Amino acid sequence: MEAEMSKKMPGVGSFIVSVILLMASNGCAAGKEKEIGVYEIKRGDFSLNFTNWGATVISVILPDKNGKLNDVVLGYDSVEEYENDTTYFGSVVGRVANRIGGARFTLNGKNYTLVANEGHNTLHGGKKGFSDVIWSVKSHEKDSHITFTYDSFDGEQGFPRQSRVSVTYMFVGTNKLAVRMKAKSLNKPTPINLAFHGYWNLGGHASGNILSHTIQIFGSKITPVDQELIPTGQITPVQGTPYDFLKPQTIGSRINDLPNGYDINYALDGQDLHRAAIVWERRSGRKMELWTNEPGMQFYTGNKLVDVKGKGGFVYRSHAGFCLETQGFPDAVNHPNFPSQIVNPGEIYDHIMIYRFTAV
Numbered sequence: 001m002e003a004e005m006s007k008k009m010p011g012v013g014s015f016i017v018s019v020i021l022l023m024a025s026n027g028c029a030a031g032k033e034k035e036i037g038v039y040e041i042k043r044g045d046f047s048l049n050f051t052n053w054g055a056t057v058i059s060v061i062l063p064d065k066n067g068k069l070n071d072v073v074l075g076y077d078s079v080e081e082y083e084n085d086t087t088y089f090g091s092v093v094g095r096v097a098n099r100i101g102g103a104r105f106t107l108n109g110k111n112y113t114l115v116a117n118e119g120h121n122t123l124h125g126g127k128k129g130f131s132d133v134i135w136s137v138k139s140h141e142k143d144s145h146i147t148f149t150y151d152s153f154d155g156e157q158g159f160p161r162q163s164r165v166s167v168t169y170m171f172v173g174t175n176k177l178a179v180r181m182k183a184k185s186l187n188k189p190t191p192i193n194l195a196f197h198g199y200w201n202l203g204g205h206a207s208g209n210i211l212s213h214t215i216q217i218f219g220s221k222i223t224p225v226d227q228e229l230i231p232t233g234q235i236t237p238v239q240g241t242p243y244d245f246l247k248p249q250t251i252g253s254r255i256n257d258l259p260n261g262y263d264i265n266y267a268l269d270g271q272d273l274h275r276a277a278i279v280w281e282r283r284s285g286r287k288m289e290l291w292t293n294e295p296g297m298q299f300y301t302g303n304k305l306v307d308v309k310g311k312g313g314f315v316y317r318s319h320a321g322f323c324l325e326t327q328g329f330p331d332a333v334n335h336p337n338f339p340s341q342i343v344n345p346g347e348i349y350d351h352i353m354i355y356r357f358t359a360v
């Protein structure tokens with residue numbers, strides 16, 4: 001099992017090249033849309049539905065080892081329900097994902113006060129972050145991809161300067177999905193840190209909890225947090241702690257050693273486009289590998305889900321899904337020792353995620 005999981009992902013070089021080429025040729029604009037709609041992409045048995053509310057993934061349909069199809073992400077039946085959502089099911093969060101302590105930071109000698117939406121801290125971009133706005137559908141081809149764009153204005157939720165953001169979800173081959181989040185600052189420096197906030201349950205969204213899933217996380221350090229989940233600024237080894245998933249273990253193996261389950265950022269070990277995690281679910285045989293070019297990944301086990309009425313009337317409880325949110329380190333704007341999230345004019349923020357799904 002361990003040997004199997006640590007095997008190198010085949011063919012990664014060639015498909016990255018095709019991702020970059022295909023994404024660069026996104027000239028086939030489908031025109032601006034400000035209505036909230038549902039959009040599908042489909043390749044064989046692998047299909048996804050989206051809404052432009054929050055550039056959200058509504059469903060991910062995948063076969064299991066016997067070819068049976070299941071929806072493996074948590075969500076709602078109607079698009080309207082996403083507007084009242086407080087779980088961030090399937091959405092893209094920003095302008096700065098994760099928490100900013102005290103809802104403030106200083107950039108080039110100027111203090112910025114943000115909208116606080118979790119106590120006196122800012123979570124996922126504020127009260128009305130990118131997950132709570134209507135994106136435009138810039139390009140959509142049912143058999144290949146969808147691209148959403150959003151223009152964030154100067155002062156939005158307290159953040160300085162305009163930024164233009166795009167998110168593309170696209171198939172690569174028959175069993176890979178690439179997510180590419182790009183942004184640029186239009187005039188002055190601004191922090192940007194986007195994350196895809198899907199909640200996965202590889203046994204099917206309505207199959208119960210994810211504690212028996214096996215996970216391997218390629219991060220030998222974490223950024224510990226205080227009582228309010230704000231990083232202390234330390235970067236500490238996982239060795240000898242319940243956070244050590246360097247070797248595959250079930251998510252539930254040591255979860256009871258933690259007061260609230262997992263909700264922590266890993267400092268990933270790899271450079272450039274590197275493997276972040278592998279998750280495997282025994283009954284369905286489904287396996288998900290995740291690659292990214294980001295330095296961090298928040299591992300969250302849906303600790304705060306309390307009786308959320310979801311798709312098909314199914315009620316999601318604590319640990320009904322897990323999130324692997326690749327991103328920069330949380331609260332980096334207040335920790336000079338963390339990799340910077342400041343995007344200067346002329347620079348491009350470019351966050352790549354690649355999922356590879358198999359079932360055996």
Ligand SMILES: *[C@@H]1O[C@H](CO)[C@@H](O)[C@H](O)[C@H]1NC(C)=O
Pocket residue numbers: 038039040048049059061071
């Ligand atoms: C996805 O959207 C299409 C088109 O609206 C719809 O026919 C299909 O049932 C949806 N699939 C899921 C799993 O919701």
Ligand SMILES: *[C@@H]1O[C@H](CO)[C@@H](O)[C@H](O)[C@H]1NC(C)=O
Pocket residue numbers: 080081084
């Ligand atoms: C969303 O919340 C508002 C205000 O509480 C409520 O009126 C509305 O029915 C809710 N919509 C859905 C789809 O649950």
Ligand SMILES: *[C@@H]1O[C@H](CO)[C@@H](O)[C@H](O)[C@H]1NC(C)=O
Pocket residue numbers: 106109110111
């Ligand atoms: C910014 O905030 C810091 C810490 O609260 C304070 O010491 C400093 O004087 C403030 N600077 C400006 C320019 O307001």
